[in-house]
Amino acid sequence: MVPTGVIHGRFQVLHHDHLRYLLAGKARCRHLLVGITNPDPGLTADEAADPKRSARDANPLTYFERYQLVRAVLEEAGLQPAEFSVVPLPINFPQLYRYYVPLDATFFLTIYDDWGRGKRERFLALGLTIEVLWEKTPETKGISGAQVRAAMIAGQPWRHLVPEAAYRLLTQWDIPHRLRRLAAAAP
DSSP states (O other): OEEEEEEEEOOTTOOHHHHHHHHHHHTTEEEEEEEESSOSGGGOOOOTTOGGGGSGGGOOSOHHHHHHHHHHHHHHTTOOGGGEEEEEOOTTOGGGGGGTSOTTSEEEEEESSHHHHHHHHHHHHTTOEEEEEEEOOGGGSOOOHHHHHHHHHHTOOOGGGSOHHHHHHHHHTTHHHHHHHHHHHOO
């Protein structure tokens, strides 16, 4: 078990497979830093390997909302607040990582596609210690944030796709309505 681990994601919106990923990282370290990527439009850039990830309708939640989601879901899963921290992590700007997370931590990641492979190469080029938690094809990935968002937009059931704490907050914030507005405004 390493002292500090860094895990990252957009968590737009946080679902059961995100929780599995977060808990797998926590099982390998004493303190888990959860880096929320695309924290704001100024720290988000287009990525050729996954161009949809920077789209406005793919990023409906604010950094603070995702911060609250991650904390609530991890606490509901049994983690104590002292076991983890939630920070911004501008994944598209590697030169800024040192301002948000300790670079001597172990960086956990999962790989499903070219975007994941690109992050692995980026981390290795920076000299970071990495551990790939698992690598799967997109077809075997499981739940995706896009799937949850699409269900919300279409008015289909989605509660079964997210942890209960996430469901409570997403409902309280009326995220399905926000997503429908964003989808209607998209070109």
